Amino acid sequence: MLYYLIFKYLPLFGIVISFQNYNQFKGILSSEWVGLKYFRMFVESPDFYKILRNTFLLGFYKLFFGFPVPILLALLINEMRKELLKRFVQTVSYLPHFISNVVVAGMVVMFLSPTGGVVNQVLKLIGLQPVNFMMEPGFFRPIYVISEIWQHAGWGTIIxxxxxxxxxxxxxxxxxxxxANRWKQTLHVTIPGISSAIVVLLLLDIGRVLEIGFEKVYLLYTPITYETADIISTYVYRVGLVQGNYSYATAIDLFTGVISFLFVVSANYISRRVSDNSLW
Structure with a gap:
């Protein structure tokens, strides 16, 4: 309760600076009130559609390709008859979750290196030319999504x-x-038995579509790949912390939060109408 109070609820008071021309010396209470100025500035920005598209596509690909993986992995682990093997596979599968994003990003860069990377070494063996994956905008999204699935799929199977x-x-x-054979038992007993958990986690993940993690994207992208890699959180970092435009950055973050809230409410409404499962 203390964690959520200190780190989640008390900072909500800072949202007010998105409606102000915030001045660090005057403080929140004395800064000039400008209303929706920074929200309009963001929507009218030439980067708006590119950033929103990149964020949505990364979030959608992660949801579309990553969400089913923990379910499939859990079903496969559940079918194992040897208890020792089941525990081993489960432990190995969720260990990557505890590796920091810095280490994971370093591993990705190392494996995809155009000189000594494992992937390019394989390409050489089959007669293909090495590819500098990290400098190709078209490869960024697959690289990010695959690394996310590898890192977090095992942890998701626990639920x-x-x-x-x-x-x-x-x-x-x-x-x-x-x-009923094993396949029909899975189809008609196992999957319906975990359907409520699937729906709840899907609704929560839909709400996080625009909240793509900052760390890994920041560690993997380069100015060359901004075209497909620059997302809302990295843009907020540049304009907020690097350039010191705190009001503008807060307005963008609040905008993202509102859109994510609408996603959750809409998905919950649809789920409640078509099934018996919902968050509320």
Whole structure:
């Protein structure tokens, strides 16, 4: 409770500077009020559509390709009969989650190096020319999404494996009596049994589509790849911390928060209308 109070709720008071021409010497209470000036400035900025497109596409690709992976991995682990092997696979799969983004980014750069990288060494062996992946704007999104899946897919399986333990074993016995094989048991018993967890996590992930992590993008992108890699959080960093335009950066961040909130509300409304599962 103290963590959320100190780091989540108290800082909300700082949102007010997005409506001010914030001056560090005057402070929040005495800075000039400018209304929606910085919101209009962001929407009218020539970078607006590029940044919004990059952020949305990275978030959408991560959701579309990354969300099913923990579910599939949990189902595969659940089908293992040897308990020792199951624990080993589960442990190995979620260990990358504990590796820092700095180390992961360093590994990606090293593996994709045009001189000594493993990927380019394989390309040489099959007769292809080395590719400088980190300098090609078209490769940034696949690189980011694949590294995110590798790093976090195993950790996501924990929730689904916990949900799988709540399924009544009697349902599997009844399915066997009805002649259902392992595939049909998975399709008609296992997946419906974890459907509520799937829907809740999907709704939460939809709300985070625009909240792509700053660290990994910042560590992987270069000015050459800004065309496809520059997202809202990196743009906020440059205009807010580097250039010192705190009001403008706060307005952009608040704009992102409002859009993410609308995504969650809309997805929750649709889920409640078409199924019995929702966040509220």
């Amino acid at each position: 689904y494996l916990a949900a799988l333990t709540s399924i009544d074993p009697g349902l599997y016995e009844a399915a066997k009596i009805d002649g």
